[in-house]
Amino acid sequence: MARLPIYLRALTALADREVVTASSEDLAGAAGVNSAKLRKDLSYLGTYGTRGVGYDVTYLRYQIAREIGLTQDWSVVIVGIGNLGHALANYSGFVSRGFQVVALIDNDPARLGERVGDLAISSIDDLDVVVREASVAIGVIATPAGAAQAVCDRLVEAGVGSILNFAPAVLTVPDHVDVRKVDLSIELQILAYHEQRKAHGLALLHADDVVRAGAV
Amino acid sequence: MARLPIYLRALTALADREVVTASSEDLAGAAGVNSAKLRKDLSYLGTYGTRGVGYDVTYLRYQIAREIGLTQDWSVVIVGIGNLGHALANYSGFVSRGFQVVALIDNDPARLGERVGDLAISSIDDLDVVVREASVAIGVIATPAGAAQAVCDRLVEAGVGSILNFAPAVLTVPDHVDVRKVDLSIELQILAYHEQRKAHGLALLHADDVVRAGAV
DNA sequence: ATGATCTTGTTCTCGCGTTCACAAACTTCT
DNA sequence: AGAAGTTTGTGAACGCGAGAACAAGATCAT
Secondary structure (H helix, E strand, O other): OOOHHHHHHHHHHHHHOOOOEEOHHHHHHHHOOOHHHHHHHHHHHOOOEEOOOEEEHHHHHHHHHHHHOOOOOEEEEEEOOOHHHHHHHHOHHHHOOOEEEEEEEOOOHHHOOOEEOOEEEEOHHHHHHHHHHOOOOEEEEOOOHHHHHHHHHHHHHHOOOEEEEOOOOOOOOOOOOEEEEOOHHHHHHHHHHHHHHHHHHHHHHHHHHHHHHHHO | OOOHHHHHHHHHHHHHOOOOEEOHHHHHHHHOOOHHHHHHHHHHHOOOEEOOOEEEHHHHHHHHHHHHOOOOOEEEEEEOOOHHHHHHHHOHHHHOOOEEEEEEEOOOHHHOOOEEOOEEEEOHHHHHHHHHHOOOOEEEEOOOHHHHHHHHHHHHHHOOOEEEEOOOOOOOOOOOOEEEEOOHHHHHHHHHHHHHHHHHHHHHHHHHHHHHHHHO
16 A cells, blocks of 8 residues: 555656566565565555566556556645745656645745745635635645644645645644655654664673673 | 654653653653553653653653664765755754754765855765764765665765665665665655545445445 | 466465553552 | 552553465466
8 A cells, every 4th residue: 555656666667668567576676575565465456467477567557556546636735835845846756746736835924926936825815715726635734843733724624635744743633634744853863763773782782792701 | 663753752842831740641642642552662761650640751851862862963964955955954853853964965066065054065976085074874865766876875885874765766775774765755645545545435435335225 | 288487366374563451659638 | 547549561462464385377388
Protein backbone atom coordinates (compact mmCIF):
# COMPACT_ATOMS: atom_id res chain seq x y z
CA MET A 1 0.00 0.00 0.00
CA ALA A 2 2.56 2.61 1.05
CA ARG A 3 5.08 0.95 -1.25
CA LEU A 4 3.01 1.23 -4.42
CA PRO A 5 4.44 4.65 -5.32
CA ILE A 6 7.96 3.26 -5.01
CA TYR A 7 7.14 0.42 -7.37
CA LEU A 8 5.56 2.92 -9.71
CA ARG A 9 8.74 4.96 -9.77
CA ALA A 10 10.88 1.89 -10.37
CA LEU A 11 8.61 0.86 -13.23
CA THR A 12 8.80 4.33 -14.74
CA ALA A 13 12.58 4.19 -14.60
CA LEU A 14 12.55 0.81 -16.33
CA ALA A 15 10.10 2.05 -18.95
CA ASP A 16 12.41 4.99 -19.67
CA ARG A 17 15.19 2.50 -20.32
CA GLU A 18 12.77 0.73 -22.65
CA VAL A 19 12.72 -2.45 -20.61
CA VAL A 20 9.66 -4.43 -21.66
CA THR A 21 9.50 -7.13 -19.00
CA ALA A 22 10.80 -7.30 -15.46
CA SER A 23 10.89 -10.11 -12.91
CA SER A 24 9.98 -9.55 -9.29
CA GLU A 25 13.69 -9.78 -8.48
CA ASP A 26 14.49 -6.97 -10.90
CA LEU A 27 11.71 -4.79 -9.60
CA ALA A 28 12.48 -5.52 -5.99
CA GLY A 29 16.10 -4.61 -6.58
CA ALA A 30 15.15 -1.31 -8.19
CA ALA A 31 12.70 -0.52 -5.39
CA GLY A 32 15.00 -1.65 -2.60
CA VAL A 33 12.70 -4.28 -1.11
CA ASN A 34 12.45 -8.05 -0.78
CA SER A 35 11.10 -9.81 -3.86
CA ALA A 36 8.62 -11.94 -1.92
CA LYS A 37 7.21 -8.82 -0.35
CA LEU A 38 6.87 -7.18 -3.73
CA ARG A 39 5.06 -10.17 -5.19
CA LYS A 40 2.71 -10.28 -2.24
CA ASP A 41 2.00 -6.57 -2.54
CA LEU A 42 1.22 -6.89 -6.22
CA SER A 43 -0.96 -9.94 -5.69
CA TYR A 44 -3.36 -7.79 -3.67
CA LEU A 45 -4.03 -5.71 -6.78
CA GLY A 46 -4.71 -8.69 -9.02
CA THR A 47 -2.67 -11.19 -10.99
CA TYR A 48 -0.81 -8.99 -13.40
CA GLY A 49 2.30 -11.15 -13.81
CA THR A 50 3.04 -14.18 -15.94
CA ARG A 51 4.79 -17.17 -14.40
CA GLY A 52 8.07 -17.98 -16.01
CA VAL A 53 8.18 -14.51 -17.55
CA GLY A 54 7.66 -11.69 -15.10
CA TYR A 55 5.67 -8.49 -15.29
CA ASP A 56 4.95 -6.38 -18.35
CA VAL A 57 6.44 -3.04 -17.35
CA THR A 58 4.01 -0.74 -19.16
CA TYR A 59 0.94 -2.72 -18.22
CA LEU A 60 1.84 -3.06 -14.57
CA ARG A 61 2.74 0.59 -14.42
CA TYR A 62 -0.67 1.57 -15.65
CA GLN A 63 -2.40 -0.78 -13.23
CA ILE A 64 -0.52 0.61 -10.25
CA ALA A 65 -1.14 4.18 -11.37
CA ARG A 66 -4.82 3.36 -11.62
CA GLU A 67 -4.84 1.72 -8.22
CA ILE A 68 -3.22 4.74 -6.58
CA GLY A 69 -5.57 7.05 -8.40
CA LEU A 70 -3.02 8.74 -10.64
CA THR A 71 -5.05 8.36 -13.79
CA GLN A 72 -6.88 11.47 -12.70
CA ASP A 73 -5.45 14.84 -11.71
CA TRP A 74 -5.55 16.02 -8.14
CA SER A 75 -5.87 19.61 -7.06
CA VAL A 76 -3.76 20.71 -4.12
CA VAL A 77 -3.78 23.83 -2.00
CA ILE A 78 -0.74 24.93 0.00
CA VAL A 79 -1.21 26.94 3.18
CA GLY A 80 1.74 28.84 4.63
CA ILE A 81 4.09 30.28 2.03
CA GLY A 82 7.31 30.55 4.02
CA ASN A 83 10.58 28.98 2.97
CA LEU A 84 9.10 25.54 2.77
CA GLY A 85 5.78 26.50 1.22
CA HIS A 86 7.68 28.44 -1.40
CA ALA A 87 9.81 25.44 -2.25
CA LEU A 88 6.77 23.17 -2.40
CA ALA A 89 4.94 25.58 -4.68
CA ASN A 90 7.84 25.41 -7.13
CA TYR A 91 8.51 21.71 -6.74
CA SER A 92 8.36 20.09 -10.14
CA GLY A 93 7.89 16.60 -8.75
CA PHE A 94 4.26 17.35 -7.96
CA VAL A 95 3.09 18.39 -11.40
CA SER A 96 4.91 15.54 -13.08
CA ARG A 97 2.91 13.09 -11.02
CA GLY A 98 -0.53 14.47 -11.58
CA PHE A 99 -0.77 16.91 -8.71
CA GLN A 100 -1.67 20.47 -9.55
CA VAL A 101 -1.24 23.28 -7.05
CA VAL A 102 -4.28 25.49 -7.55
CA ALA A 103 -3.89 27.96 -4.68
CA LEU A 104 -1.32 29.38 -2.30
CA ILE A 105 -2.61 30.74 0.96
CA ASP A 106 -0.84 32.80 3.56
CA ASN A 107 -1.82 34.66 6.66
CA ASP A 108 0.34 37.75 6.16
CA PRO A 109 -1.82 40.54 4.61
CA ALA A 110 1.33 42.22 3.25
CA ARG A 111 1.99 39.27 1.00
CA LEU A 112 -1.49 39.01 -0.48
CA GLY A 113 -1.26 39.02 -4.25
CA GLU A 114 2.47 38.32 -4.31
CA ARG A 115 3.25 35.97 -7.15
CA VAL A 116 5.01 32.66 -6.62
CA GLY A 117 5.49 30.79 -9.86
CA ASP A 118 2.21 31.02 -11.75
CA LEU A 119 0.06 31.72 -8.73
CA ALA A 120 -0.75 34.68 -6.53
CA ILE A 121 -0.94 34.31 -2.77
CA SER A 122 -4.48 34.57 -1.51
CA SER A 123 -6.19 34.87 1.84
CA ILE A 124 -7.51 32.00 3.88
CA ASP A 125 -10.95 33.57 3.55
CA ASP A 126 -10.90 32.49 -0.09
CA LEU A 127 -10.36 28.88 0.93
CA ASP A 128 -13.98 27.74 0.68
CA VAL A 129 -14.38 29.18 -2.81
CA VAL A 130 -11.11 27.71 -4.08
CA VAL A 131 -11.80 24.28 -2.66
CA ARG A 132 -15.29 24.19 -4.11
CA GLU A 133 -14.38 25.51 -7.55
CA ALA A 134 -11.31 23.34 -8.13
CA SER A 135 -12.68 20.44 -6.06
CA VAL A 136 -9.54 20.36 -3.97
CA ALA A 137 -9.17 17.10 -2.06
CA ILE A 138 -5.70 17.57 -0.63
CA GLY A 139 -4.32 20.35 1.52
CA VAL A 140 -0.70 20.95 2.46
CA ILE A 141 0.09 22.69 5.75
CA ALA A 142 3.45 24.44 5.79
CA THR A 143 2.74 26.94 8.54
CA PRO A 144 4.44 27.30 11.93
CA ALA A 145 3.27 24.82 14.54
CA GLY A 146 1.10 27.34 16.34
CA ALA A 147 -1.16 27.94 13.37
CA ALA A 148 -1.37 24.35 12.17
CA GLN A 149 -4.47 23.17 14.03
CA ALA A 150 -6.49 26.27 13.13
CA VAL A 151 -5.51 25.95 9.47
CA CYS A 152 -6.31 22.26 9.61
CA ASP A 153 -9.79 22.98 10.96
CA ARG A 154 -10.41 25.48 8.18
CA LEU A 155 -9.29 22.95 5.57
CA VAL A 156 -11.53 20.25 6.96
CA GLU A 157 -14.43 22.64 7.16
CA ALA A 158 -13.90 23.62 3.54
CA GLY A 159 -14.19 19.96 2.58
CA VAL A 160 -10.59 18.87 2.13
CA GLY A 161 -10.35 15.14 2.78
CA SER A 162 -6.59 14.60 3.06
CA ILE A 163 -3.90 16.69 4.67
CA LEU A 164 -0.14 16.62 4.35
CA ASN A 165 1.28 18.29 7.43
CA PHE A 166 4.78 19.76 7.54
CA ALA A 167 4.20 21.68 10.75
CA PRO A 168 5.71 20.15 13.89
CA ALA A 169 2.36 19.67 15.58
CA VAL A 170 -0.05 16.84 16.29
CA LEU A 171 -3.27 17.45 14.40
CA THR A 172 -6.66 16.21 15.48
CA VAL A 173 -9.17 15.63 12.71
CA PRO A 174 -12.49 13.85 12.19
CA ASP A 175 -12.31 10.16 11.30
CA HIS A 176 -13.07 10.65 7.64
CA VAL A 177 -10.02 12.87 7.11
CA ASP A 178 -6.56 11.42 6.44
CA VAL A 179 -3.43 13.07 7.72
CA ARG A 180 0.17 12.36 6.87
CA LYS A 181 2.97 14.06 8.66
CA VAL A 182 6.42 14.98 7.41
CA ASP A 183 8.67 16.34 10.09
CA LEU A 184 12.10 17.38 8.93
CA SER A 185 13.69 17.92 12.31
CA ILE A 186 12.40 14.61 13.62
CA GLU A 187 14.16 12.85 10.77
CA LEU A 188 17.39 14.57 11.71
CA GLN A 189 16.91 13.69 15.35
CA ILE A 190 16.49 10.04 14.49
CA LEU A 191 19.72 10.14 12.54
CA ALA A 192 21.44 11.89 15.44
CA TYR A 193 20.24 9.10 17.70
CA HIS A 194 21.81 6.48 15.46
CA GLU A 195 25.02 8.49 15.16
CA GLN A 196 25.26 8.78 18.90
CA ARG A 197 24.71 5.08 19.36
CA LYS A 198 27.43 4.35 16.85
CA ALA A 199 29.91 6.52 18.74
CA HIS A 200 28.63 5.41 22.12
CA GLY A 201 28.36 1.83 21.00
CA LEU A 202 32.09 1.64 20.41
CA ALA A 203 32.78 2.84 23.93
CA LEU A 204 30.29 0.33 25.34
CA LEU A 205 31.78 -2.42 23.21
CA HIS A 206 35.19 -1.72 24.70
CA ALA A 207 33.84 -1.73 28.22
CA ASP A 208 32.03 -4.94 27.36
CA ASP A 209 35.21 -6.55 26.09
CA VAL A 210 36.92 -5.73 29.34
CA VAL A 211 34.08 -7.24 31.34
CA ARG A 212 34.01 -10.33 29.20
CA ALA A 213 37.78 -10.69 29.31
CA GLY A 214 37.58 -10.41 33.09
CA ALA A 215 34.84 -13.02 33.26
CA VAL A 216 36.82 -15.46 31.11
CA MET B 1 12.91 4.94 19.33
CA ALA B 2 11.35 6.84 16.41
CA ARG B 3 8.79 8.36 18.78
CA LEU B 4 11.28 9.88 21.19
CA PRO B 5 11.48 13.16 19.26
CA ILE B 6 7.69 13.46 19.41
CA TYR B 7 7.71 13.00 23.16
CA LEU B 8 10.49 15.53 23.39
CA ARG B 9 8.42 18.06 21.52
CA ALA B 10 5.38 17.40 23.68
CA LEU B 11 7.50 17.84 26.80
CA THR B 12 8.92 21.08 25.47
CA ALA B 13 5.42 22.38 24.83
CA LEU B 14 4.41 21.46 28.38
CA ALA B 15 7.54 23.06 29.81
CA ASP B 16 6.72 26.27 27.93
CA ARG B 17 3.34 26.26 29.62
CA GLU B 18 5.22 25.82 32.89
CA VAL B 19 3.68 22.48 33.62
CA VAL B 20 5.84 20.77 36.25
CA THR B 21 4.50 17.23 36.21
CA ALA B 22 2.66 15.21 33.60
CA SER B 23 1.05 11.77 33.69
CA SER B 24 1.51 9.27 30.90
CA GLU B 25 -2.07 10.03 29.84
CA ASP B 26 -1.29 13.73 29.50
CA LEU B 27 1.87 13.10 27.54
CA ALA B 28 0.29 10.47 25.34
CA GLY B 29 -2.52 12.85 24.54
CA ALA B 30 -0.11 15.60 23.58
CA ALA B 31 1.96 13.22 21.48
CA GLY B 32 -1.00 11.49 19.89
CA VAL B 33 -0.20 7.96 21.03
CA ASN B 34 -1.50 5.31 23.40
CA SER B 35 -0.47 5.83 27.02
CA ALA B 36 0.67 2.23 27.52
CA LYS B 37 2.91 2.53 24.51
CA LEU B 38 4.40 5.72 25.84
CA ARG B 39 5.09 4.17 29.24
CA LYS B 40 6.75 1.17 27.66
CA ASP B 41 8.85 3.37 25.40
CA LEU B 42 10.00 5.42 28.35
CA SER B 43 10.69 2.32 30.44
CA TYR B 44 13.38 1.32 27.94
CA LEU B 45 15.30 4.47 28.82
CA GLY B 46 15.11 3.90 32.56
CA THR B 47 12.61 4.49 35.34
CA TYR B 48 12.16 8.22 35.25
CA GLY B 49 8.57 8.39 36.48
CA THR B 50 7.06 8.28 39.94
CA ARG B 51 4.07 6.07 40.60
CA GLY B 52 1.03 7.94 41.75
CA VAL B 53 2.53 11.19 40.47
CA GLY B 54 3.72 11.06 36.87
CA TYR B 55 6.82 12.35 35.14
CA ASP B 56 8.80 15.46 35.99
CA VAL B 57 8.60 17.41 32.75
CA THR B 58 11.99 19.11 32.88
CA TYR B 59 13.84 16.06 34.09
CA LEU B 60 12.31 13.70 31.54
CA ARG B 61 12.88 16.19 28.80
CA TYR B 62 16.57 16.30 29.58
CA GLN B 63 16.82 12.52 29.76
CA ILE B 64 15.17 12.09 26.36
CA ALA B 65 17.33 14.80 24.82
CA ARG B 66 20.38 13.02 26.18
CA GLU B 67 19.18 9.68 24.87
CA ILE B 68 18.64 11.07 21.39
CA GLY B 69 21.99 12.81 21.50
CA LEU B 70 20.71 16.36 21.54
CA THR B 71 22.91 17.47 24.40
CA GLN B 72 25.62 17.94 21.83
CA ASP B 73 25.51 19.93 18.61
CA TRP B 74 25.48 18.19 15.25
CA SER B 75 27.01 19.58 12.10
CA VAL B 76 25.04 19.11 8.90
CA VAL B 77 25.96 19.62 5.28
CA ILE B 78 23.32 20.16 2.60
CA VAL B 79 24.01 19.08 -0.97
CA GLY B 80 21.86 20.44 -3.77
CA ILE B 81 20.73 24.03 -3.28
CA GLY B 82 17.61 24.13 -5.43
CA ASN B 83 14.20 25.13 -4.13
CA LEU B 84 14.21 22.56 -1.42
CA GLY B 85 17.85 22.88 -0.41
CA HIS B 86 17.32 26.60 -0.15
CA ALA B 87 14.35 26.15 2.13
CA LEU B 88 16.22 23.64 4.27
CA ALA B 89 19.21 25.96 4.59
CA ASN B 90 16.93 28.64 5.99
CA TYR B 91 14.78 26.34 8.09
CA SER B 92 14.84 27.59 11.65
CA GLY B 93 13.64 24.29 13.08
CA PHE B 94 17.09 22.77 12.61
CA VAL B 95 19.14 25.29 14.58
CA SER B 96 16.64 25.38 17.40
CA ARG B 97 17.14 21.65 17.92
CA GLY B 98 20.89 21.53 17.96
CA PHE B 99 21.60 21.04 14.28
CA GLN B 100 23.96 23.45 12.62
CA VAL B 101 24.27 23.70 8.86
CA VAL B 102 27.98 24.21 8.22
CA ALA B 103 28.15 23.95 4.44
CA LEU B 104 25.99 24.24 1.34
CA ILE B 105 27.15 22.38 -1.71
CA ASP B 106 25.93 22.60 -5.27
CA ASN B 107 27.04 21.28 -8.59
CA ASP B 108 26.41 24.39 -10.65
CA PRO B 109 29.72 26.31 -11.07
CA ALA B 110 27.77 29.52 -11.77
CA ARG B 111 26.36 29.46 -8.26
CA LEU B 112 29.65 28.93 -6.43
CA GLY B 113 30.08 31.58 -3.78
CA GLU B 114 26.43 32.65 -3.88
CA ARG B 115 25.26 33.42 -0.38
CA VAL B 116 22.26 31.70 1.18
CA GLY B 117 21.61 32.89 4.69
CA ASP B 118 24.98 33.03 6.45
CA LEU B 119 26.72 30.59 4.15
CA ALA B 120 28.27 30.63 0.72
CA ILE B 121 27.67 27.78 -1.72
CA SER B 122 30.77 25.68 -2.21
CA SER B 123 31.88 22.92 -4.54
CA ILE B 124 31.59 19.24 -3.84
CA ASP B 125 35.38 19.08 -4.09
CA ASP B 126 35.51 20.88 -0.76
CA LEU B 127 33.42 18.16 0.86
CA ASP B 128 36.27 16.19 2.40
CA VAL B 129 37.79 19.29 3.99
CA VAL B 130 34.45 20.52 5.35
CA VAL B 131 33.49 17.16 6.78
CA ARG B 132 36.84 16.71 8.46
CA GLU B 133 37.12 20.20 9.90
CA ALA B 134 33.58 20.46 11.24
CA SER B 135 33.32 16.72 11.94
CA VAL B 136 30.10 16.50 9.97
CA ALA B 137 28.17 13.33 10.76
CA ILE B 138 24.97 14.04 8.84
CA GLY B 139 24.49 14.86 5.18
CA VAL B 140 21.30 16.02 3.51
CA ILE B 141 20.73 15.22 -0.15
CA ALA B 142 18.38 17.61 -1.93
CA THR B 143 19.56 17.02 -5.48
CA PRO B 144 17.61 15.64 -8.44
CA ALA B 145 17.25 11.86 -8.44
CA GLY B 146 19.91 11.34 -11.07
CA ALA B 147 22.68 12.85 -8.98
CA ALA B 148 21.65 11.33 -5.66
CA GLN B 149 23.67 8.11 -5.69
CA ALA B 150 26.87 9.84 -6.80
CA VAL B 151 26.48 12.50 -4.11
CA CYS B 152 25.71 9.80 -1.60
CA ASP B 153 28.91 7.96 -2.47
CA ARG B 154 30.92 11.13 -2.05
CA LEU B 155 29.34 11.79 1.34
CA VAL B 156 30.06 8.26 2.54
CA GLU B 157 33.59 8.46 1.25
CA ALA B 158 34.11 11.73 3.10
CA GLY B 159 33.08 9.99 6.32
CA VAL B 160 29.46 11.04 6.77
CA GLY B 161 27.66 8.37 8.79
CA SER B 162 24.02 9.35 8.34
CA ILE B 163 22.14 10.63 5.33
CA LEU B 164 18.76 12.29 4.98
CA ASN B 165 17.64 11.82 1.41
CA PHE B 166 15.03 14.03 -0.24
CA ALA B 167 15.78 12.83 -3.75
CA PRO B 168 13.29 10.36 -5.23
CA ALA B 169 15.86 7.60 -5.58
CA VAL B 170 16.81 4.40 -3.77
CA LEU B 171 20.26 4.79 -2.28
CA THR B 172 22.64 1.93 -1.64
CA VAL B 173 25.14 2.47 1.14
CA PRO B 174 27.52 0.38 3.25
CA ASP B 175 26.05 -1.24 6.36
CA HIS B 176 27.54 1.25 8.78
CA VAL B 177 25.75 4.18 7.15
CA ASP B 178 22.17 5.09 8.06
CA VAL B 179 19.78 6.50 5.51
CA ARG B 180 16.39 8.05 6.01
CA LYS B 181 14.23 9.03 3.10
CA VAL B 182 11.68 11.80 2.80
CA ASP B 183 9.74 11.74 -0.42
CA LEU B 184 7.24 14.52 -0.86
CA SER B 185 5.46 13.20 -3.90
CA ILE B 186 5.10 9.74 -2.39
CA GLU B 187 3.29 11.26 0.56
CA LEU B 188 0.89 12.98 -1.81
CA GLN B 189 0.38 9.77 -3.74
CA ILE B 190 -0.53 7.91 -0.57
CA LEU B 191 -3.10 10.57 0.21
CA ALA B 192 -4.43 10.37 -3.34
CA TYR B 193 -4.82 6.64 -2.87
CA HIS B 194 -6.91 7.15 0.24
CA GLU B 195 -8.96 9.85 -1.44
CA GLN B 196 -9.67 7.61 -4.36
CA ARG B 197 -10.71 4.78 -2.09
CA LYS B 198 -13.04 7.11 -0.26
CA ALA B 199 -14.74 8.14 -3.49
CA HIS B 200 -14.51 4.70 -5.02
CA GLY B 201 -15.47 3.04 -1.78
CA LEU B 202 -18.84 4.69 -1.93
CA ALA B 203 -19.46 3.42 -5.44
CA LEU B 204 -18.30 -0.05 -4.46
CA LEU B 205 -20.46 0.05 -1.39
CA HIS B 206 -23.47 0.74 -3.54
CA ALA B 207 -22.60 -2.06 -5.92
CA ASP B 208 -22.08 -4.29 -2.91
CA ASP B 209 -25.45 -3.40 -1.51
CA VAL B 210 -27.06 -4.38 -4.78
CA VAL B 211 -25.25 -7.71 -4.80
CA ARG B 212 -26.12 -8.36 -1.20
CA ALA B 213 -29.69 -7.32 -1.71
CA GLY B 214 -29.82 -9.74 -4.66
CA ALA B 215 -28.35 -12.54 -2.59
CA VAL B 216 -30.81 -12.02 0.23
C1' DA C 1 5.97 -33.63 -27.34
C1' DT C 2 8.61 -33.85 -23.18
C1' DG C 3 11.84 -32.63 -19.81
C1' DA C 4 14.47 -28.69 -17.94
C1' DT C 5 14.26 -24.10 -16.40
C1' DC C 6 12.27 -20.08 -14.79
C1' DT C 7 9.04 -17.11 -12.27
C1' DT C 8 4.75 -16.05 -10.10
C1' DG C 9 1.23 -16.61 -6.45
C1' DT C 10 0.48 -18.33 -1.92
C1' DT C 11 0.96 -20.83 2.37
C1' DC C 12 3.28 -21.15 6.64
C1' DT C 13 6.13 -19.76 10.27
C1' DC C 14 8.50 -16.43 12.92
C1' DG C 15 9.33 -12.25 15.30
C1' DC C 16 8.06 -7.69 16.56
C1' DG C 17 5.29 -4.09 18.14
C1' DT C 18 0.80 -2.81 20.25
C1' DT C 19 -2.47 -3.11 23.64
C1' DC C 20 -4.74 -4.86 27.80
C1' DA C 21 -4.60 -5.64 32.46
C1' DC C 22 -2.69 -5.81 36.89
C1' DA C 23 0.55 -5.57 40.73
C1' DA C 24 3.74 -2.38 42.98
C1' DA C 25 4.50 2.10 44.75
C1' DC C 26 3.42 6.73 45.92
C1' DT C 27 0.15 10.45 47.66
C1' DT C 28 -3.66 12.19 50.15
C1' DC C 29 -7.43 12.27 53.20
C1' DT C 30 -9.50 10.91 57.45
C1' DA D 1 -1.54 5.17 60.97
C1' DG D 2 -4.47 3.24 57.64
C1' DA D 3 -7.58 3.21 53.81
C1' DA D 4 -8.73 5.09 49.36
C1' DG D 5 -7.28 6.83 45.16
C1' DT D 6 -3.58 7.55 41.46
C1' DT D 7 -0.20 6.35 38.36
C1' DT D 8 3.86 3.81 36.83
C1' DG D 9 6.22 -0.35 35.15
C1' DT D 10 5.65 -4.79 33.10
C1' DG D 11 3.92 -9.55 32.07
C1' DA D 12 0.87 -11.78 28.78
C1' DA D 13 -2.14 -12.11 24.76
C1' DC D 14 -3.00 -10.54 20.32
C1' DG D 15 -2.51 -9.08 15.62
C1' DC D 16 0.14 -8.08 11.71
C1' DG D 17 3.72 -7.77 8.55
C1' DA D 18 8.13 -9.96 6.75
C1' DG D 19 10.53 -13.56 4.83
C1' DA D 20 11.31 -18.48 3.54
C1' DA D 21 9.72 -22.11 0.93
C1' DC D 22 6.96 -24.49 -2.25
C1' DA D 23 3.41 -25.65 -5.73
C1' DA D 24 1.30 -24.12 -10.08
C1' DG D 25 1.88 -22.34 -14.46
C1' DA D 26 4.56 -20.68 -18.44
C1' DT D 27 8.58 -20.79 -21.73
C1' DC D 28 12.46 -23.01 -24.07
C1' DA D 29 15.52 -26.47 -25.90
C1' DT D 30 15.89 -30.84 -27.88
